[in-house]
Amino acid sequence: SLVWGPWSQEAGMTEGLSETDRRRIARSGLPAVTAEQGTALFDAALVSGEPVVLPVRLDLAALRGREDVPNLLRGLVRARRRRSAAGGSAATAGLVQRLEALEEAERREMMLDLVRGQVAIVLGHSGVQSVHPDRAFQDLGFDSLTAVELRNRLGKVTGLRLAATVVFDYPTATLLAGHLLDGVLGTEAAAVVPVAALPSVADDPVVIVGMACRYPGGVASPEDLWRVVSEGVDAVSEFPSDRGWDVESLYNPDRGASGTSYTRSGGFLHDAAEFDPEFFGMSPREAVATDAQQRLLLETTWEAIERAGIDPVSLRGSQTGVFAGVM
Numbered sequence: 001s002l003v004w005g006p007w008s009q010e011a012g013m014t015e016g017l018s019e020t021d022r023r024r025i026a027r028s029g030l031p032a033v034t035a036e037q038g039t040a041l042f043d044a045a046l047v048s049g050e051p052v053v054l055p056v057r058l059d060l061a062a063l064r065g066r067e068d069v070p071n072l073l074r075g076l077v078r079a080r081r082r083r084s085a086a087g088g089s090a091a092t093a094g095l096v097q098r099l100e101a102l103e104e105a106e107r108r109e110m111m112l113d114l115v116r117g118q119v120a121i122v123l124g125h126s127g128v129q130s131v132h133p134d135r136a137f138q139d140l141g142f143d144s145l146t147a148v149e150l151r152n153r154l155g156k157v158t159g160l161r162l163a164a165t166v167v168f169d170y171p172t173a174t175l176l177a178g179h180l181l182d183g184v185l186g187t188e189a190a191a192v193v194p195v196a197a198l199p200s201v202a203d204d205p206v207v208i209v210g211m212a213c214r215y216p217g218g219v220a221s222p223e224d225l226w227r228v229v230s231e232g233v234d235a236v237s238e239f240p241s242d243r244g245w246d247v248e249s250l251y252n253p254d255r256g257a258s259g260t261s262y263t264r265s266g267g268f269l270h271d272a273a274e275f276d277p278e279f280f281g282m283s284p285r286e287a288v289a290t291d292a293q294q295r296l297l298l299e300t301t302w303e304a305i306e307r308a309g310i311d312p313v314s315l316r317g318s319q320t321g322v323f324a325g326v327m
Contacts, residue, residue, distance in 0.1 A: 023124055024146065029063035030056065092159030096184060112177040118153045119173060122146050133173045138281055142167060158184055170317055210308025212300040216267035236265050242273055297324065
């Protein structure tokens with residue numbers, strides 16, 4: 001059997017990328033595969049006789065220039081020597097000295113310029129002027145890959161060990177600069193927004209302070225759920241009319257028929273399409289392409305926090321864990 005991973009679709013997926021995005025991908029040492037190259041690789045895989053193949057394009061020069069060559073590729077390229085610990089310490093010490101010589105406002109301005117400069121490099125901008133200090137990184141065009149690249153760059157220039165999620169934990173240049181400044185100077189980070197005080201629950205290890213839910217039967221809140229359960233409401237309904245389904249063609253009383261349904265009813269969330277993408281920083285096009293379950297998760301998470309009497313924005317930068325499970 002021939003195993004052909006997601007690279008078989010890469011040529012098609014990268015056709016819509018801008019030239020800036022292509023240059024960013026190329027810097028990683030794994031440039032995009034063109035349609036012609038993908039076809040040639042597929043033909044070569046078919047005649048290779050190997051049960052498992054990995055079509056990939058490598059830029060060895062770019063890989064050698066990286067300090068974080070992936071373990072899988074270290075046998076293929078000889079990476080440059082890592083900077084010595086002393087050198088890294090000296091660079092960090094120099095940064096600390098320059099910061100300590102400044103007033104508080106000047107320190108924050110210097111660190112903000114450092115962050116904006118690294119953001120501009122990662123995103124391929126010409127200078128820091130293109131990076132608004134208070135605009136969310138997501139709106140600037142960051143994704144998980146560019147977030148890690150920025151983390152690596154900032155870790156290198158500051159000498160700090162940064163979490164892979166630091167760009168999402170501190171989602172603007174201003175917030176991230178403040179976090180880095182506190183880390184470099186060894187000061188405690190100030191809370192961005194105070195969290196609302198909650199009642200003492202010292203005698204209970206687990207406390208539920210907010211809930212939100214969506215269920216068939218028009219259930220949009222825990223109160224609705226209790227009403228459906230206590231009153232014995234039948235939550236089964238006919239197929240929704242706003243899903244683009246050909247309901248008449250979909251139905252077939254023969255249970256053995258393929259691709260059809262032998263029932264005309266079920267448990268549905270009829271308001272699943274009622275989503276405000278702008279509220280969550282998404283474009284309408286992105287919202288349509290997003291799994292409906294993910295949209296519901298965004299809505300109910302925000303709602304559960306609000307119902308607990310907590311300003312959701314106040315959790316930004318705080319020590320709050322998010323644990324999500326599906327099915």
